[in-house]
Structure formats: structure tokens, C-alpha cells
Amino acid sequence: MRPRVRDGMRVAACGALLSMLVACALPAREASAPGAAVVVPESRPGVTIGYLDAPAFDSRALLPAPPAPGSAAQAHDDAIAARSLALHDTARWRQATVDADLTFPAAEPLFACALGVEISADRTPHLVRLLRRSLADASNAGRAAKDHWQRGRPFVRNAAPVCTPEDVERLTTSASYPSGHTAIGWAWTLALVELAPERSDALLQRGRAFGESRLVCNVHWHSDIVEGERVGAATFARLQASPAFRADLDAARTEIAAQRAAGATPAHCDTETVGLRQSPIPAADDRD
Template sequence: MAAGTCALTFASAISAQQQQPQPAPVKEFRPGYLTGYLAAAELPNSLELVPPAPATGSAQAQADDAFNKASQTLRDTARGKLATADAQLSFPAAADAFSCAVGVAINSTETPYLYQLMRRSLTDVGLSTYRAKNTYNRTRPFVAGSQSTCTPAEEVALRKDGSYPSGHAAIGWGWALILSELSPGQSQAVLARGLSFGESRSICNVHWASDISAGRLMGAATVARLHGSSEFEADMKQAAIEIAAQRAKGKLPAHDCAEEAAALAIKAKQP
């Protein structure tokens, strides 16, 4: 009797998994990164939307330098550890960045539409920054100051990639806007996490404050454009259903949210 019950439970679990809606497979744009929702011609033009990168010696550049120095005081704290984690844009690790803010577990098994939505929007938002990035080719703070970063293994690649606007800040803010729509009851926490995600790039010494601000602008511009995609809108509806189902089941994030909150509470003394 017990064996029969066990077999029935297992079969029911398999059946439920098979019945859960799954998004259609999407090709990779490059290894590890899915093709976005937008064609290249549909991406917002960062050269027309963000102001020119601050000139060397300008008041903005001086303010950037002061902000950067203040941010470096957090490198050896729990906030610095979180900034290092925020540098990770590959999945599944990146899915956890906003799970505490949303209040549910985000993964490919239980929230497949949301998981893929985050992966695809990452591509769109990240690519939106490159017209300005490639044009201004701004030097990153760790290069300008001959210093280290949170991610030494990435420094060679980062030296070749323009600092302005910040792609990470754009992606973090884009995700924050998307997730706050999907889970409006948690919008305050989600948007705050989007801001901190961008600030992590200054703590990691790879972006100036003005890079981060310009990145957020591109994140917002791209999300606005994404709402014109019927495919994106359809995936948003499914993702909202998944979040509600996760919350109803009490599926909490996998990592320590109290620890994350304590790290985010650590602030640098800004000039």
C-alpha cells in the first residue's frame, strides 16, 4: 500500500511538471546569452538619449571621482561582497539578484517564463548602451587609477569595453522596472534593489557615477520599447502568473535575504 501511494505521488508530481506552461525555446545570441525580443533597428539609440560622457577635468568628472573614492571604502565590507555577486550576469546566478526584493524563488524550473524573460531582456537592455559606449569609449575608473576591481578575471575584457553608459546599471534598472510591474506590491523593494545593483558597479571600481545614471536611462528607454513587443507582453503575463503562484505556495528565495538586507544597509559617506 505504501509503495503504491509513493508511486502515485511520484506520477502526480511528474504530471504536474509536464502540465506547467513552458516558454518556447530561444536561440542564444552568443554563448550563455539568449536572443532578445527586439531587432537591432528597434533598440533605443543611446547616442541620442544620453548626454556626452563627461569631459576630463569637468565638474561632473570631478564629482564622479569623489563618488568613486567614497564607494571604494565599501570594498571590504558585506556590501562589497554583494557588489561582487551583482557583477555576475550569467544564469542561473543572476536570477537570484532580485529574488529577495520580489520575495519569491526565481529559477528555470518553477518560474520558467520569468527566468527566460530576465535572460532575454538582459540582451536587449545591454545592447542598447553600445552606440554610446563605442562612441565615447570612456576610460574605466580602475584603469584611470591603476587599481583593482571586484572581478580581477574580467579586467582584461573591461579595459576594452567603454565605461559610459554602464551596461550592468542599465540591466539592473531594466529588471527592476519589469519586476515592479510584475509584482507591484513589492515595487518599492524591487526599485531600491535596482538602484543598488547599479551602485555596485561603483563599489567594484568599474564604473563612474555618471556611467550608472546614463545606464539607468537606457534601461528605462529599452523597457518602454519592449512594451511594444507582443511577444514580450505575452511573456510578462505568464511571468506574473508564475510569481503569484510562487507566492501562494510560499516559495521563498534560496539565499539569505536577511544577510542581503544587512549588506544593503551599509552605506558609504558620500562627499
């Protein structure tokens, strides 16, 4: 009888160990577990933890120095800033104000029209988690460059209004180069293009316009936007090695397909289309 008891004990021990291993694996499998609650990890309420344990790369090594005062590049930035000021209190300004809010759930529908389906924590929870977590990664990625160059923002020089006056005090002491909003928006754009390549034109246009909203808001220079896109692209490339990111991509792809099948289209797209008709960038401008 004793061998059978020992065998039973071994089986029980192996079963317990297997349960522990499965439990430890749950966070990585969480995105694909049917019926599981989609939890967004936070370091504290409202502060999302990204997919990456540290900044994706050293943005000081990735980016060139910002334009020097008096340079031709700064003159180019000045010209586009002046053009952007002409859009104050227009439909484009109002859309830029919408684009400025990266808190959730306010940020959920920002790319919904370009994607062609509604984005919400209720309907596309894995996609929303992907947006929130990649936001944290793209934001972290540019901080080293911001801290290193400490470039001042346009409104500090021109004293013109910004889209979010409640943020003026914080933005005055926050470095401008590169644009964190643009890095976030471009990382989102590339992720969404991977999820819905048939919508790539609309998504890429929306990603470009999302960055340009920071020009319209008078809080970033043109070169901040260009290099913000570079940071966003580099962040997206780095995220490819994250199993949790890839799992959320797979789950989000299924959610998007379900929304298309259900005919769930966004309701605010006419307003957004009108708001994005004007661009602060001259049509012949070479963004390279």
C-alpha cells in the same frame, strides 16, 4: 462523387493550411501554452537573443556626452569613486561581487529577495526567460554610446582592485559610459515592478543598489550609473511594443502568484540585506 472528393480535398487542404498557420504562431503564443517547454532563444550556446530585432534606439541620441576631464561633473564622479573605494573587502563589496555575475543561472536570484519569491528556471521559467531576453536588449541598447565616447573606467585611473579581477583585461578595453549592468538591472526593475507593484519600493531600492554595485566594484563612474538607468528605462519602454515580451510578462505574473501561494520565499535574503546596508552615494547626494 467527384464533388464530394473535391470538397474533401478542400477540407484537407484547409486543415493542412490551418496547421501550418498555428505552427507559425507558436513562438508568439509559446509563453501561454500550458505544458509547453519554455525555450530561451540563443544565437549560440549561452548567448540569448533579445525580444527586439535591433537596438531599441540610438543611445548616442538619448544620452549627453560624459563629463569632460577637469569639469565639475568629473570632480563629482571622482569624489564618489573615492568613497566607493572605502568599501573594498566589506559586506557591500561581497554583494557587489555577487551582482557582477550576469550569467545564468547565477543571475536568477539577484532580485528574488526584493520580489519576495524564489526566481529559478524550474519554478518561474517564463520570468527567467524574460530576464534573459531583456538582458540582451538592454545590453545592446547602450553599445552605440559606449563605442562613440569610449570613456575609460575608474580602475584604469586609480589602479585599485575590482570585484572581478578575472575581467580586468576585458574591462580595460571596454568603454565605461553608460553602464550596461545598470541598464540591465533597471530594465529588470521596471519589469518586476509591473509584475508586482505591491513590491515596488523594495524592487526600486534593489534596482538602485544593483547599479551602485558597479561603483563599489570600481568599474564605473557615478554618471555611468545615472545614464545606465536612463538606457534601462528607455529599453523597457520600447519592449512594451513586443508581443513576445508582453506574453512573457503575463505568464511570469501567473508564476509569481503561484510561488506566493506556495509560500516559496528566497533563502539568502539576510546576507543580501547586510550586504546592501552601505551605499557609496552620500545620503544628501542629488542623483538628478
